[in-house]
Amino acid sequence: MSIIHPKNLSNESKDLNSSSKLFEIYKNLNLTSLKCDTYFQTYEELFNEYVGKEITFVEVGVLHGGSLLMWREYFGPKARIIGIDLDPRAKELEQKGFEIFIGSQSDKNFWKKFYSTIGKIDVLLDDGGHVNDQQIITLSESIDNTNNNGTIVIEDVHTSYLKKFGNPSRVSFVNYSKYLIDVINSRFDGVESKNEFKKKIYSIQFFNSLVAFKINTKKSINSTIIKNSDTQRSNVADHRTNDYFPTISSFIDLKLPILKKLPVIKKIIRYFFYTHNIFVKLRYYLKLRKYFK
Numbered sequence: 001m002s003i004i005h006p007k008n009l010s011n012e013s014k015d016l017n018s019s020s021k022l023f024e025i026y027k028n029l030n031l032t033s034l035k036c037d038t039y040f041q042t043y044e045e046l047f048n049e050y051v052g053k054e055i056t057f058v059e060v061g062v063l064h065g066g067s068l069l070m071w072r073e074y075f076g077p078k079a080r081i082i083g084i085d086l087d088p089r090a091k092e093l094e095q096k097g098f099e100i101f102i103g104s105q106s107d108k109n110f111w112k113k114f115y116s117t118i119g120k121i122d123v124l125l126d127d128g129g130h131v132n133d134q135q136i137i138t139l140s141e142s143i144d145n146t147n148n149n150g151t152i153v154i155e156d157v158h159t160s161y162l163k164k165f166g167n168p169s170r171v172s173f174v175n176y177s178k179y180l181i182d183v184i185n186s187r188f189d190g191v192e193s194k195n196e197f198k199k200k201i202y203s204i205q206f207f208n209s210l211v212a213f214k215i216n217t218k219k220s221i222n223s224t225i226i227k228n229s230d231t232q233r234s235n236v237a238d239h240r241t242n243d244y245f246p247t248i249s250s251f252i253d254l255k256l257p258i259l260k261k262l263p264v265i266k267k268i269i270r271y272f273f274y275t276h277n278i279f280v281k282l283r284y285y286l287k288l289r290k291y292f293k
Contacts, residue, residue: 013038031069052076139213
């Protein structure tokens with residue numbers, strides 16, 4: 001992918017960023033920063049709620065410091081802006097009023113020391129090395145150290161598909177993010193996961209080359225089915241299997257309706273004719289596989 005100056009962007013990109021305050025700040029920076037042109041709208045969608053507030057913002061991978069200047073102007077004077085980089089020369093940015101930490105984002109011990117020093121954060125943006133272990137460890141070590149209603153954003157996740165980053169791989173960052181979808185869905189009874197992040201990650205959002213994780217322990221609770229009235233009948237017939245075994249379902253409904261009212265019989269019907277039926281699964285597969293192309 002070629003790197004171009006903001007002045008030379010396509011008309012499509014200019015239209016996308018025409019109303020972006022952050023993009024305007026970026027264009028006028030006097031220090032270098034590399035960003036994708038599609039990120040600015042997403043940044044504002046995710047970070048706008050923190051503008052003007054007392055927050056701790058951490059960016060991994062600060063290069064020459066241009067992005068730190070951008071974030072300081074965007075969030076305002078109340079924000080604490082912290083940068084992390086592998087290059088010791090990044091320490092020079094402390095002269096501009098930033099806190100800079102030098103270390104490897106794939107090192108758990110670095111993160112333990114980092115968070116024991118600065119405390120909990122509100123926002124983390126990972127623009128570091130973009131390698132699987134760096135992204136996964138950065139996210140995993142930061143979840144417990146992020147305040148409620150905080151946000152962790154991992155960017156440039158297109159590297160999960162690129163060979164020079166060791167991908168495609170079962171342990172790519174994108175696959176880890178998909179796994180975490182299963183984790184947060186385990187807050188529903190019957191869906192199992194031993195991962196404690198289900199009590200902390202409230203939501204996951206996927207954007208073009210970005211994945212955002214909203215942290216909120218108060219909202220990350222198990223789901224409970226509720227009913228707002230006891231006046232209506234509860235013995236409603238289950239018609240979900242009718243599409244696959246209409247003759248059998250119709251026969252039971254017409255000739256032996258009592259069977260579907262018995263909990264044990266309902267479970268047996270669902271087990272043999274729907275949930276664990278190989279023909280149903282095969283029919284599902286043949287019907288739905290076109291949607292996965």
